[in-house]
Amino acid sequence: MNVTRALQRAVKEFKLGTKALAAAMSNGRDKIMSDVVLMAKVNPDRTDTHCSPQEMLQIMDITGDHGALFEMAEEMGYVLLKNPLAGQEPGECSKHLVSCIKEFGEFVETVSSAAADNDITHNELKDIHGRCADAQAAILKLQAWAEARHEQSKPARLRVA
Secondary structure (H helix, E strand, C coil): CCHHHHHHHHHHCCCCCHHHHHHHHCCCCCCCCCHHHHHHHCCCCCCCCCCCHHHHHHHHHHHCCCHHHHHHHHHCCCCCCCCCCCCCCCCHHHHHHHHHHHHHHHHHHHHHHHHCCCCCCHHHHHHHHHHHHHHHHHHHHHHHHHHHHHHHHCCHHHCCC
16 A cells, blocks of 8 residues: 555545545635545546655544554654644653653664674664663653652551651
């Protein structure tokens, strides 16, 4: 599948129909989207018209189908992970989650790079161990944060002294 096919699937399978989706994408003043134009924009066989990046976001947001985003990530060599705290005020938990993801990503990149030639050298293995330790440390910090929040949520008489 490709990005345009993923968008086409999202539009075709939208439970309220293509006309409702096109209407939801229109702002009522200067941007009017018809269902015919929308279907042309997501038709992979058409080369003369395409969705703008903003229209792609609208389709994914309104339909709830994020397949096009995953297709783009895959084509560019990325893996996506939904942030479970999206939309919340950034706080300590968010910072710890981002740190875990960053460290894990660096660990995976180090392993992938070392394994690219099917021969992992002693120095590459040392780097892998270091990145693994960094990822584990980030996860343990998140766990410690969660345990501290749990302890704080208990009534004072039940807290560990």
